[in-house]
Structure formats: structure tokens, C-alpha cells
Amino acid sequence: MPDISEKGLLMPASPIRKLTPYADQAKKTGKKVYHLNIGQPDIATPEGMLNAIKNIDFNVWAYTPSEGTLTYRTKLADYYNKLGYNITPEDILVTVGGSEAITIAMQTCVNEGDEIIIPEPFYANYNGFACMSNVVVKPILSHIENGFALPPIADFEKLITAKTKAIIICNPNNPTGYLYSKEELEALKALCLKYDLFLLSDEAYREFCYDGREFISPAHLNGLEQHVVILDTVSKRYSACGARLGCLITKNKAVIQAGLKFAQARLSPGMVEQIAGTAAVDTPDSYFEAVNKEYTLRRDTLVKRLNAMDGVFCPNPGGAFYVVAKLPIDDADQFCQWILESFNHQGETVMMAPATGFYSTAGSGKNEVRMAYVLNTEDLNRAMDCLDIALKQYPGRKMA
Structure with missing residues (x-):
């Protein structure tokens, strides 16, 4: 055998x-x-999202553009711009779930054998996606005693080598629920600029912040535009895990162009999912x-x-x-x-x-x-x- x-x-x-x-x-x-x-x-799941599916009317269940429909990307840009991201539809690649956004980002931003630093514990599938992409994970421990706060930047620097290409954070964090502060993100910004690293930000839980605490994205920080890649999904935000609809967002045009080639290789994200996703953006506060x-x-x-x-x-x-x-x-x-x-x-x-x-x-x-x-x-x-x-x-x- x-x-x-x-x-x-x-x-x-x-x-x-x-x-x-x-x-x-x-x-x-x-x-x-x-x-x-x-x-x-x-x-x-929001009623508007479900109704959009129920009211679908087409004769051919066709391919969509590899980057996602312009209708959906335009609607997504509106959503993010209300949150201060200042992007255009051309800064968005629609993906088959947040998982594909992560794998496309890894394969686009990191060479085989190169390294990504990730504070741990981290979303378990990062290990799997890194294995699929032949990328080396360099973990940096956070600790339960202080609620899994971001480790000291000095500890990050100890791990950086010539093969280090990126840092991944999940904010708010899966599995710990830790919400990174602006000060912590500013420290990561300085590190990424110093060593010319990508900062991949998994923001699947953006809407779930408690006790009046504010969500801050690396995309909100000036001067980091060419380094930040946002990874997102409708799964948690709209309680629509089965939709398998995500996106990759960056103002780095080289990342978009290279990522699009991976997106073209898998042809396209689903039509029905994007119709539902378009309606979801209108979900009331x-x-x-x-x-x-x-x-x-x-x-x-x-x-x-x-x-x-x-x-x-x-x-x-x-x-x-x-x-x-x-x-x-x-x-x-x-x-x-x-x-x-x-x-x-x-x-x-x-x-x-x-x-x-x-x-x-x-x-x-x-x-x-x-x-x-x-x-x-x-x-x-x-x-x-x-x-x-x-x-x-x-x-x-x-x-x-």
C-alpha cells in the first residue's frame, strides 16, 4: 500500500x-x-441574512469573480469604513471562510521554511495552516496568571531571525478572550516597522468586546498600512458559521495581487453566501x-x-x-x-x-x-x- x-x-x-x-x-x-x-x-442568524437566501432568484448558479463580487466588496467596504478602516473594495479579497483568508495570507506573505511569531495559546488551526503552507511557527508564551496579556516586546525580539516574516495576532483572542490594548498594538507596530514584518490580524471576534472596552485594529494605526493584513469572517459576527464566507483586507497592493492568484486557483467564493453576506451588512445595531x-x-x-x-x-x-x-x-x-x-x-x-x-x-x-x-x-x-x-x-x- x-x-x-x-x-x-x-x-x-x-x-x-x-x-x-x-x-x-x-x-x-x-x-x-x-x-x-x-x-x-x-x-x-440575522433575519435579513436568512431572508436574502429565501428570496434568491436566478436561473444559473454561476461562478463569481475570484476576488468576490463587486456588490459584496462594496458593501463590505462600507461596513469597515464605518469602523475607521478607510479602505476601498479593491483592498478586499473575499474568501471561503476565515480559514482560507489565513492560508492565502500565509502563502502570500511568507516563504516556505520562513517563520511566523504567534503569541500562544493561539487558535489551534494556525498550526494546521502553517503545516499546509510549510511555514514555521515560532510561539511566544503568554500566561494565564495575567489573563494572557501580550508578552513583552523584548521577548518577541529574542525570536526574530533573518527568516522571520510575520506576526499573527487574534484580537479579541481565541482561545483566551484577551482583548489587546492600543498600547500593546502600538508596541507591535514599532516592532513590525523596525524589522519590516507583516502583521496578520485575525479579527473574527471584533464585535464581541465587553465592559465598555474599545476594539482597536492594527488597521487603525497610522504608518502601518503596508504591513497590516486583516483576516475576517462572517461566522461569528452574524452567527453564520456554515456560510464559510470570509475576507482578507490590506492596502498592500502586492499582497492583493499575489493573493488573487491563490484565489483564482480555487476559482471563486460562493454566490449564495455573498448574497447573504451583502444583506448581513445591513443588520441593525x-x-x-x-x-x-x-x-x-x-x-x-x-x-x-x-x-x-x-x-x-x-x-x-x-x-x-x-x-x-x-x-x-x-x-x-x-x-x-x-x-x-x-x-x-x-x-x-x-x-x-x-x-x-x-x-x-x-x-x-x-x-x-x-x-x-x-x-x-x-x-x-x-x-x-x-x-x-x-x-x-x-x-x-x-x-x-
């Missing part, structure tokens, strides 16, 4: 989905599983205000319950809809499997993502898990009931 590729062997499994067979088996035995492992919101209020309640519920558990520590995130919590356990991967396989509280259990998969540094996150507060507060409380009892029963519990 022929062997699969080395890249296929090296491609990491998703910590978000790798335990799905255990969850499926738990459900077959009659258990109810509370899914806190994945950022799939239960918030309703009241939708986001209600969603923000709901997620704030869920965050507060989850963080309070976690920190009330013996031996558990969870920082209070400023954005997104995730927390990373430190648990009194020996091994997060084993615990997350055990709670699905062997634990049962009143016919219920909970699925979480072991945090090890959000780190690139070996051995990091061994006693941490990521949880997405994408369920209503009643379900969150029941999930926390399960977790509290499970921690007391887990054979690998570690004493504080």
Missing part, C-alpha cells in the same frame, strides 16, 4: 474536534452532552447590542462558576466568547476524554477542548481547557454542575 505524505503525518489533529467520537459514543449511550468545545453560537448583552451574561456566569470550584482559576476575558481555565488535573487531554467516556451526572456530561492543542510549545497547557460560552445560561450552569462533580471524581485530580 502506498504511504501517505509526510505532511499528512505531521498535520495536527484539531483539539476542538478530535474528541468528537467520544462525544458521539456518549450520546449513543443516552447521555446529554453540553458542547463547550466549539465556537458554534446558538444565537439566531440592536442585534449586536442584544448579542453583546447575552454574551456578557454568559461570560459572567461561566467565570463565576469556574472560580468558585476548588482548585480552578479562570481569568475574566475582555472579548470573544471563550475562556481558558486552569484545572486541578494531571492531563487535560485525558480528562476531557474521561469526562465523556466514564463520567455521568444525572445522564449528562460536558465536552471541552484540551488547551494543549492551542499551544505549539511542547508540554504547555497540560492542565488547561478551553470552553466556549455559546450556550444559554441554564445549560452553562448544568454543564458547570457536571464539571464541578467530575473534578471531584477524576482519578487524575491533583491537589492544590
Whole structure:
């Protein structure tokens, strides 16, 4: 039998989905599983977006331009310009989900064998996309004790070599929920200008900032226009994960021109998705205000319950809809499997993502898990009931 590729062997499994067979088996035995492992919101998709799909009227389901339809890109530019990005439709490449925006950015901005610095823990699929692009990830640790704040710029400088080409941030952060300050972004700006680096900014959770805190994008900083590449998606903003519609934005024309060649190779983004995305831009502010209020309640519920558990520590995130919590356990991967396989509280259990998969540094996150507060507060409380009892029963519990 022929062997699969080395890249296929090296491609990491998703910590978000790798335990799905255990969850499926738990459900077959009659258990109810509370899914806190994945950022799939239960918030309703905006009505205008759904109505646009229902009212579609065309005779040929045709290709669209590789860069996306002008109608959608014009509408997107309006959305970003209201937020101070000062862009044109020509600065936008429409992508098949935020995932494709990330892979096109990596393949456009970084040569094979070159390096990207990423504060960790980071979105797990960055590792997979880097593997696909033959790019080397150079992780830089942030720490749960200070809420996963941006590491000191001096620590970044220690990692920079002749092969360093870019820095990636996710703001607000997945998996930690940390919201970067303007001061932190200004420090990154100075670093990118000093060493002539790209700054790739994943802004999938832009709308989810709490406690009156302001979202700042690197695109808002003067003097960084040729270095910034924005990566975005409708998945979280409009609770439309299945649409698989994202975009790459930059004022760097060379990046747009090169990225377009990758976009042409995959032909085009979907027509129906862009019709829905065009309508989504008109979603009223009241939708986001209600969603923000709901997620704030869920965050507060989850963080309070976690920190009330013996031996558990969870920082209070400023954005997104995730927390990373430190648990009194020996091994997060084993615990997350055990709670699905062997634990049962009143016919219920909970699925979480072991945090090890959000780190690139070996051995990091061994006693941490990521949880997405994408369920209503009643379900969150029941999930926390399960977790509290499970921690007391887990054979690998570690004493504080």
C-alpha cells in the first residue's frame, strides 16, 4: 500500500474536534452532552441574512469573480469604513471562510521554511495552516496568571531571525478572550516597522468586546498600512458559521495581487453566501447590542462558576466568547476524554477542548481547557454542575 505524505503525518489533529467520537459514543449511550468545545453560537442568524437566501432568484448558479463580487466588496467596504478602516473594495479579497483568508495570507506573505511569531495559546488551526503552507511557527508564551496579556516586546525580539516574516495576532483572542490594548498594538507596530514584518490580524471576534472596552485594529494605526493584513469572517459576527464566507483586507497592493492568484486557483467564493453576506451588512445595531448583552451574561456566569470550584482559576476575558481555565488535573487531554467516556451526572456530561492543542510549545497547557460560552445560561450552569462533580471524581485530580 502506498504511504501517505509526510505532511499528512505531521498535520495536527484539531483539539476542538478530535474528541468528537467520544462525544458521539456518549450520546449513543443516552447521555446529554453540553458542547463547550466549539465556537458554534446558538444565537439566531440575522433575519435579513436568512431572508436574502429565501428570496434568491436566478436561473444559473454561476461562478463569481475570484476576488468576490463587486456588490459584496462594496458593501463590505462600507461596513469597515464605518469602523475607521478607510479602505476601498479593491483592498478586499473575499474568501471561503476565515480559514482560507489565513492560508492565502500565509502563502502570500511568507516563504516556505520562513517563520511566523504567534503569541500562544493561539487558535489551534494556525498550526494546521502553517503545516499546509510549510511555514514555521515560532510561539511566544503568554500566561494565564495575567489573563494572557501580550508578552513583552523584548521577548518577541529574542525570536526574530533573518527568516522571520510575520506576526499573527487574534484580537479579541481565541482561545483566551484577551482583548489587546492600543498600547500593546502600538508596541507591535514599532516592532513590525523596525524589522519590516507583516502583521496578520485575525479579527473574527471584533464585535464581541465587553465592559465598555474599545476594539482597536492594527488597521487603525497610522504608518502601518503596508504591513497590516486583516483576516475576517462572517461566522461569528452574524452567527453564520456554515456560510464559510470570509475576507482578507490590506492596502498592500502586492499582497492583493499575489493573493488573487491563490484565489483564482480555487476559482471563486460562493454566490449564495455573498448574497447573504451583502444583506448581513445591513443588520441593525440592536442585534449586536442584544448579542453583546447575552454574551456578557454568559461570560459572567461561566467565570463565576469556574472560580468558585476548588482548585480552578479562570481569568475574566475582555472579548470573544471563550475562556481558558486552569484545572486541578494531571492531563487535560485525558480528562476531557474521561469526562465523556466514564463520567455521568444525572445522564449528562460536558465536552471541552484540551488547551494543549492551542499551544505549539511542547508540554504547555497540560492542565488547561478551553470552553466556549455559546450556550444559554441554564445549560452553562448544568454543564458547570457536571464539571464541578467530575473534578471531584477524576482519578487524575491533583491537589492544590
